[in-house]
Amino acid sequence: MEGFYSQENESINIVLVNPEIPPNTGNIARLCGATKSTLHLVHPLGFKIDDKHLRRAGLDYWDKVEIIHHESLDSFLETYDDSKFLLFSARGSRPYTESHFEPGCFLIFGSETKGLPEHLLKKYQDKTFYIPIWGRVRSLNLSTAVGIVAYEAYRNIGFGRHWRIPVDQS
Incomplete structure (x- = not known):
């Protein structure tokens, strides 16, 4: 997958806070491997990292994903500069299309049942966004939401013009 896009050092970070459903995390890991x-x-986490459903959803791509574990939300928040944080929640204040995406940004998503903690949404209210829903559902599946926002981030950053389909899928 060498040379998948030319601005490799400008990728984004996808942050899952207390994910609970293994297949969602596996699907998101696969998306991270693809991008x-x-x-x-x-x-x-709401599961063990060696969960068979997690492995199955990620298929055989785990070795192509850079994963960083954080023991708590506090430890994550203390590790990184929050100027590049963007939070996504059904309780966001603006649509995700108004996000200011930039290389190295952190797209932060909460757990499937609880979302992001209220104190975090208040602290970063001006950096909290939602994905519009027109139908009769409360929210989107976490892996779907991450996919929508991640590809929008890369489109905004300009990676689309650098992408190509890899010849060697090994």
Whole structure:
């Protein structure tokens, strides 16, 4: 997958805070492998990292994903500069299309049942966004939401013009 896009050092970070459903995390890991995004898993997780459903959803791509584990939300927040944080929640204040995406940004998503903690949404209210829903559902599946936002981020950053389909899928 060498040379998948030319601005490799400008990828994004996808942050899952306390994810609960293994197949969602596996699907998101696969997306990270496809886009060379870094996956941050903020513990506690609602599953064991060797869960068979997690492995199955990620298929055989785990070795192509950079995963960083954080023991808690506090440890994650203390590790990185929050100027590049963008939070996504059904309780966001503006649509995701108004996000200011930039290389190295952190796209932060909450757990499937609880979302992001209220104190975090208040602290970063001006950096909290939602994905519009027109139908009769409360929210989108976490892996679907991450996919929508991640590809929008890369489109905004300008990676689309550098992408190509890899010849060697090994």
